[in-house]
Amino acid sequence: MPLPPWISDLPALDLLLSVAETGSVGRAAQAHGITQPSASARLAKLERRLGVSLLVRSRRGSLLTPAGEAVVAWSQGVVDAAHTLADGVLTLRADRQARLRISASLTVAEYLLPGWLLNLRRTHPDLDIAADVANSQGVVEAVRSGTVDLGFVESPDIPADLSARIVGDDRLALVVAAGYPLAAQAWRELRPADLADQTLLLREAGSGTRDTFLNALEQALGFAPALPHAISLGSTTTILATVRAQGGIGVISARAAASAVAAGDLVELRVEGLALSRPLHALWIGRTPTAMAAELLEIAAAR
Structure with missing residues (x-):
């Protein structure tokens, strides 16, 4: 009899073991180097795949349901064996x-x-x-x-x-050339909805900068906007050059924009409720x- 598809989700089972050990999804997420929302999403997906409720969440932490306790007991040996396999293969190399x-x-x-x-x-x-x-x-x-x-x-x-x-954190910045029309309004906060019809200069698909910005905009608006005037560019250098030519609003790391903003060549725009830290x-x-x-x-x- 073949194994069910969910058996391959060993990282989620490993995360569940950490929740059982620490009593908290947040502490388990920290131990695995991921955010709490990501950990909660993985555990919710595991519950859906298994078809049983594993955790009861409260202000005091996360408790295992009886089904969750059984899954944890059965998973321990499997996860330990998976770690042994992974460590052994790396040792061979x-x-x-x-x-x-x-x-x-x-x-x-x-x-x-x-x-x-x-x-x-x-x-x-x-x-x-x-x-x-x-x-x-x-x-x-x-x-x-x-x-x-x-x-x-x-x-x-x-x-x-x-x-x-x-290992650290970063912040995205929305920047325009000093002569760009929106630069004169940099003193006030824009609304997330104001960005939908703007020419946004974004990194290419697969870029963490692009994904972070689009996720933040979707969360702020409550839906994924169409962004009909967005332009995808393959590097931060290209975005900066296009911004300087007044080609639109550049979405880049604040580190990449810092020197030009300090020199007054670029102006950073502020957008209300847009979480751009990552x-x-x-x-x-x-x-x-x-x-x-x-x-x-x-x-x-x-x-």
């Missing part, structure tokens, strides 16, 4: 310990990763390091395929089959990262 392969999304690669690597070089001057730059979707694919040991993404959605840890995640395969990846993780989280 011993050459990964002597080198470090990284893939990072643009904001992390441009503004944060160089400092992290410089710090790592001080203690491991002979370490073989290779770093690749991709959008968040490309980073996830590289980590999942085993091409890299560690990935850094800005995307709000973290795949359930990868381990993750929050966590930066490190991703890897298996329960624990490789030794060098773990060291870089500690450096990134400390800084």
